[in-house]
Amino acid sequence: MRHQLKTQIFHIVFAFSTSLFLSSCKEPAPIASEADQKAALENGYLAHEGYRRSIYFVHAWLEYADKKSGLIPRNLRESIDIWNARDAAADNYPFMVLTSAILDKELYEGKMSEILQTEIKLTSRLDRLPDTYSFSKEGFENQEIDKKEIIFGSSEYIKDGLLPLTEYIGHTAWSERMIDLIDDIWKNASYETPYGLIPSLNVEVNGELLQALSRIYWMTGDEKYLDWAKRLGDYYLLGGHHPTDDVEILRLRDHGCEIVSGLCELYVAVANSDQEKSAAYKAPIYRMLDRILEVGTNEDGLFYNQINPQTGEILDEEIADTYGYTYNAYYSVFLQDNYQPYQKAVLKAMGNLHKYTNFDWEEGSADGYADAIESALNLYNRESLAGTKEWIDSEIQRMWSLQDSSHRRNTEKFRNTGVIEGWHGDGNFARTSIMYSLWKSQGVTASPWKEQLYLGAIPMEDGILISMVSDKDWDGKIKFDHKRHQSIFKLPMDYPRINQLPEWFTVDKGKKYRVTFSKGQTANTYSGVELMEGIEISLEKGHQVSIIVSPSEK
Known part of the structure; x- marks a missing residue:
């Protein structure tokens, strides 16, 4: 090495x-x-490797940017002609921005900023909410406005991309874009409930909105964001749509598990701001978390992809690479209430990760490794188990090895060596690499960063x-x-x-x-x-x- x-x-x-x-x-x-x-210094070599691979990813994808608009395509195969919010904007572009912010100030202040301004100008369709843009048409891909899809894509862009960007780089044009999107999502809320209008009935969208609203409430101090979040909280926890009491299918991996974390983020928010609502939410939150532990985990404490919480039937026995996304919820409630069984559940899963060395996350996808490593890193930040450290160090090498190699479903090499698999999930590779590198430097960064440093x-x-x-x-x-x-x-x-x-x-x-x-x-x-x-x-x-x-x- x-x-x-x-x-x-x-x-x-x-x-x-x-x-x-x-x-x-x-x-x-x-x-x-x-x-x-x-x-x-050994950590310095590891941090360098993560940074180097991340900046190569950025430069590689920029070569595939649309020549006229400068926007990044959804992927490098069948969707190379389009930019969309749920994938290109949510999963790929933000981590190009993050990488540039740390490693290449000129690129960050130049091209990355230009892409944002172009995206706002060309793709905003429903108020400021973006729709899918076709490079060849130089306009929207679809003739008709699909409000559900636009709100879905905007919620993905906020939660997966703009929230982590804001958390690291602070108040910028990207955080302003985030606020604009959340405001216009709720401006277009049209589903009637006993608690007020909500913008979606999709459990993933609402989970993402709960996470975003809870953080934006604290960031801005504006009560409207907490009020909107409480509408969703009431709908799921008090209104007959409880994730384990009232539904027969609960997805415990991404594209479903967001509701668990979202509701628990809201619980933390109201526990520190609204004691009456906190008391109303506490029992249904604990019922949800207890039932998931009871029927949704394997013997090692990791989550199955999908269960029927009513019967306890395992609907998809594959192990969720996003186990940490759900355990974030448990650890948050533990921190808030000092309820130690939830801490013990987290420690059990972390203590068994060594059994999943070179595990086939998402059939060998780099995105699967990224989510699994991120899951461990975030929890290791709170519970520093030696075995978890060794597992993260091992698995990051496996993920890195997938860069520059052909995707197993496609033998054709990409023309640039920084591409990982040629789809929007490549951004998650960079996100996790940056997380890992910041760990190895304890958050200390160099300016200017150079490849020789x-x-x-x-x-x-x-x-x-x-x-x-x-x-x-x-x-x-x-x-x-x-x-x-x-x-x-x-x-x-x-x-x-x-x-x-x-x-x-x-x-x-x-x-x-x-x-x-x-x-x-x-x-x-x-x-x-x-x-x-x-x-x-x-x-x-x-x-x-x-x-x-x-x-x-x-």
Whole structure:
């Protein structure tokens, strides 16, 4: 492997930026062992691999963009002539944006922004809601407006794409697009219920809307979003459409499981804002979760694809690659209510993941691996089981191996080496790779990122140890993550969420941090704001820099 070769090549030499002129410090200097420094740099090679593959994916797909509009096609085979919201916009394009935001600022501020503006201009059809666009027709693919399909596609775009983008990059044109879409979905709500009009009867759409509304309510502070969410909550939990009490088919993988997470996100929201509604929802929420555990899991605690919750019959015995999407709901309720049986259910599943090494998720699809790895990463962020770490490290290699290889159903090679399977699910490959890389760097990023640069980190007591090395001289900044669930979404707690970009080492704007270079020989103190904005680093070719960052006693 590339990173193993690098370990043999580079000497453990320590260098630091002469531009910092770091001062001596009276606090006891933390010391990092050579083993810790090596482990941090090994993480740097792994993070680099994820980043490299993600940016290759972006450049590969841009080669297939429509020459006139610049929009990304739905896929590279039968749907290469169309852009659509539920696939191209929801699953692929947002993670091109995310990758560019971290790795290529010029591309992020240029082409990625242009695509968004073009999409708004060309595809908005039902108010600001997008419809499928044909490149060859230079107009909409369908002559008639299909309101159900437009709302479905818009809800997918919000939940799968714009929510995770907003969570990481904050308030931007993409978050504005998200708000516009959610407002117009509800403007076009037309299904009458005893609780008010709702925009869909589709369980996937409503699950996605529940997730979006719960987060947007906290982000904006606007009660209308919580009110809309409560309409859906009443419809499912109080109105004869309960997911386990009242239906005969419950899908526990994606395209169905969203309702479970959505209802539990709403439960967390009302538990922190509306005690009367929280009390009304609690019993039906627990009945839903208890019944799913009772009849919807195998002996290892993983979920079947589909069940009849009334009879307990297993309708599809394949194991859901999106098991973590549903366990997010259980862990969220555990965090809210400290109901430990739900934590134990999560730990059971995580403890058995080793049995699913090289498992045939979705018949070997990279998308299946992406969802399974994301599931584990999000839960590992809360429960750091050693076996889970080993499983994630193993399975990411399997997923990466699928890039550049022909899809098993099609022997024709794509003309560019960054393509994974040539459909919109390729974006999920990048999403999970970015999640993995941020884990391996503990959320620390380099600006500018260069393919010759390696940056990794490991947790260390109250802080982290960062190791960096470059194949060429490099000058830039390293930037630190912050509690985005507070600063961007303003959530009451960091409960696990579908497509979340987990937080690892975070700094607080109002605190001071000690940054120690080279075995404690030099150090300086920085504010959290300074670390978020970035501290300057200079690397000489082949020289490793190791840095310990921890809260300052000053």
